[in-house]
Amino acid sequence: MKIVHPRRIVGSNAERTRLHNRQVVLGHVRERQPIGRAEIARISGLSTQAVSNIIAELEEDGFIVEAGRQSAGRGLPVLQYRLNGDGAAALGIEVRPDAMFGALVNLAGETLFTTREALPKNDPKTVADVARRIRTVALHGRNAEKQDILGAGVVMPGPFGKVGISGAGQTALHGWEETDPVALFEDALDMAVVVENDATAAAVAERVRGVASGLRTFCFIYFGAGLGLGVVNDGEVQRGAFGNAGEIGHVIVTPGGRQCACGNKGCLETYASRISVRSKLACAGVEIDSATDIEKLYEAGNPHLMEWIGEAAGPLSQAIGMIENLFDPETVILGGAMPDEVLDHLIGALHLPGGSVAAREGRVSPRVQRGACGRLTAALGGAALVIHDTITPRIAAKT
Amino acid sequence: MKIVHPRRIVGSNAERTRLHNRQVVLGHVRERQPIGRAEIARISGLSTQAVSNIIAELEEDGFIVEAGRQSAGRGLPVLQYRLNGDGAAALGIEVRPDAMFGALVNLAGETLFTTREALPKNDPKTVADVARRIRTVALHGRNAEKQDILGAGVVMPGPFGKVGISGAGQTALHGWEETDPVALFEDALDMAVVVENDATAAAVAERVRGVASGLRTFCFIYFGAGLGLGVVNDGEVQRGAFGNAGEIGHVIVTPGGRQCACGNKGCLETYASRISVRSKLACAGVEIDSATDIEKLYEAGNPHLMEWIGEAAGPLSQAIGMIENLFDPETVILGGAMPDEVLDHLIGALHLPGGSVAAREGRVSPRVQRGACGRLTAALGGAALVIHDTITPRIAAKT
DNA sequence: CTTGAACATTCAACTTGATTGAGTTAATCG
């Protein structure tokens, strides 16, 4: 499977400028809605007239709607606008080795529909077929004329390409070595497609709708099959040179520690991940299959699970300290396929290092918090990626 | 000391578009020189005419010069252009607790001049005075009319702001809590100023002139007073939310390991940094003061220094594995205030983890390499930052 | 109650800069 994000540096022209400005205006509406033309003009540096033209265009396209007049002191009361949730939607698809999830999310970040389809095999053809089915089901009953589906965000487990840790086995998809997933899904779904790993998608989901709403720089630790890190830096998703950034699960936290499937010892994943819970409980004779199983065990106060939390907290604290020192984020979010209660307990059990650039005076966001998007984050995140892309301006780069 | 990089998302217009396109063209000239209009048009997506106009403008401003005709197959031979090294220059200033360094670098990345000034005190006023002196000396004899100084890049030791590890003492500057360094230096130097930490500046220096020349995503481990990490992601410098990203020295590599001045135990800095060499040698009764001292000891085959290398290699390997997994860079560069021979030896002693996304097939850059800019990297890097800024297009963001 | 300052919005003329299409020039190929 090869995913390439080669950004060619391209020039701009009037048309691209307009596209950029459209996204700027839309972004400001999203962030400070309801809001009027004049204020957008002030914060965007555009003239009122330009904003006015763009507003008219956005309204015509159904992306925004009027939100009444608001008199603030003297002068003509502001004619405000807000996002039109129903104006457009994006499809999110998550591919796991044994199942696929679909989600439809509207411009406002509201979830309109979710679904789950079992995956008998996970070769490209089967996955494409199921993706097509998800598309059909998710868009059923929508007016096809309206053309209001912005695209699809497909979430697949990394790492991409042939790398040192791909042999892990259970998390990987087979038969994808030579497939370009973007082309595959664009063909199957007949719409624009972005492909991203689960952690990144989850991070973006939190930005579009969850606890990272107003933040431009933050990190998301994602409990998937392994453990991933999604990084948003200055509003920009961070992928690395080959699309494999954020493989935090295989960062070594205790040299010479527990043996990991990747061949190294002391990987974070052997302490804090679903793999590690599973093996911890397996030792105690308890088999688990899903996050729901974990939830039940937690509610029952299972001592082995509690012990796992205790053992995971140390390495995780250390990893969070590392993240803070390396990325200097506004906050670190924990989420993914792990029950909220367990995440909360885990966060409570952390003892974050004092010696960190994050131990600063006057923080506004907490150093660590739980994500708000729940367990379906990844599929929602796929859709959120698309929403995010239509709202975040980018001129300099082109695929 | 407060450094803020709050990027307001702003709109674009014809003028800003032109600025962007200018930088795009200049960037392509730099990267593929000598090069003709038509090819720039192809790779930039601009029309030949637009490129032509911009080329004319750049030539008039002295940024580029003709580089002869090159006949390639049929058709009119290409009229090529290349960067005019002498067309413009940037001032780089590095502030260390006890001294300041100055460097003048031209557009082509060539070093025109370097200087060192002792720093009796390091309060803002003294530093500003010395900066002014450096400016005078560095620009002495230049035609002031020409206005070809693009600005200054000032490199200061991080972390910025009041954070958990600022108390380290010896590396910090005093009396800067309430100072805005950008304003201070802009006032003192009477030109545009960017402020950055040493590791980031060094990374950019390698991109403008050294081993990271063609790379868009890489990391630079910088041996300064402590240990810093400079990250360039997709051509963009990474600062974090508060300008303190890259504090790799205080990442914990061995929980419960050596006591660090920051209060934590097992920080990377206690194994691999000048602080750690110094304390290693101090235990053996050898006092060192500069990188030159280390160089002499290395040439003499000092056993304690060799032992230090052996002890540093492990934690450093682990940290590099971590960097690879988190940032997925094209390469990791080692450099800073450490003799080349020692860095080479250290790199040779590394045993990089196999389980890393960087252990990929078909690599082009080595996983780890030594920087090419030598020990003055930081001051050069300051200037490089300015050069980099004039060449790298950015519309979406504004300070 | 009137007047004017403050502010949002619109209209129409203007400006900037990119694109387009028709030449012009200079190589190579047959």
Place this chain on the structure above:
DNA sequence: CGATTAACTCAATCAAGTTGAATGTTCAAG
């Protein structure tokens, strides 16, 4: 040597942002 190919220029066109005057609305002072 003529046909072809490619780089480059010129002049007209076009898209989109800016500017400044005009038009509403509201609040506050006289």
